[in-house]
Amino acid sequence: MTSPPEDRPSRVSEDDRDTAVQRLQEAYSEGHISYEEMDEHLHQVLTATTHSEIVSALTSLPEENPGTTSTIGAVSGRILRRGAWPVPRFLKVESAFGRVHLDLSRAVIEHPVVDIELQLGTGRATITVPRDAVVDVDDLHTGWKDLRYKTRRPSRPGGPRIRISGAMGYGRLKIRHARR
Template identity: 70%
Template sequence: MQPSPEDPSRPVSEDDRDRAVRRIQDAYAEGHIPHEEMDGHVHQVLTVRTHGDLAAAMASLPAEKPATTSTIGAAGGRIRRRGAWRVPRVLKVESAFGKVRLDLSRAVFEHSVVDIELQLGSGGAKITVPRGAIVDIEGLRTVWKDPRFEPSRHSVPGAPTIRISGTMEYGRLRIRHARR
């Protein structure tokens, strides 16, 4: 018999551990726990075996912020975001025809990890990310042209992780790091 998702005896996966460590890091970054406690929490999360044990290890942390999702869509035409705009935890971008321009270089990030899901028909996309941001494009499927992206050689403490996924039919994704 398969254990249910709510079963406390269900084994903890690596993804569960990664999410828990990110939550601990966020609590530390927001000043809710001191460095010494953070180390103890991380050690505990890395050694637990079941979801019940994981829940007990996370019980003293503040409640997790709810994930926010926004969708930007256009049947045709241009989609553009730039300047100091608030980036949600999950951003869905949908366009049948037209260009997409997302400039995240001066955007406000409330989450350490942001997921951008692209569903694009034809037309290219250009995404400018903050200096030192970590970009993951493993979840992106392209039909016509491969993305153009050169990972940053310099990491910047506190820079976000941006995961780009979805499907691009006819067009190319260009990702670049902001110069400053």
């Protein structure tokens, strides 16, 4: 019996692998893991064929301090996060002019709730959330254009809750669920 296409494990991209290697190296340099642990986890990451194998190699790393807020900012240009990047508990995105694309579909989300605060002037923003995520946009204020998001019932229980707040000036925010 074969599983439906949406339940098949996703393949690992080079971006996913590079991000995971960087996270392991940072954990080693900060003294969170020993050289032997880093070597073992690097072998897991470099030989992984599915996204879940990479996530399992990173789960033993210490969690980020839940009280801190990570900020991604740009005056102009493009802000892009994709692949197996670690999503902090609180994420603030600031952009005066330009595009923002946050892809959480393959990101390492270790918290049951993630708060994303947007402070955007002009330009478009796209946020791709995992299939099983629950999205809350009640505290987001849009100026010129309305939000494009259709609430979706999670396909599997236990997905992360993504709370999006903040303000958008002259631009549009599009939120979509990943297809895989």
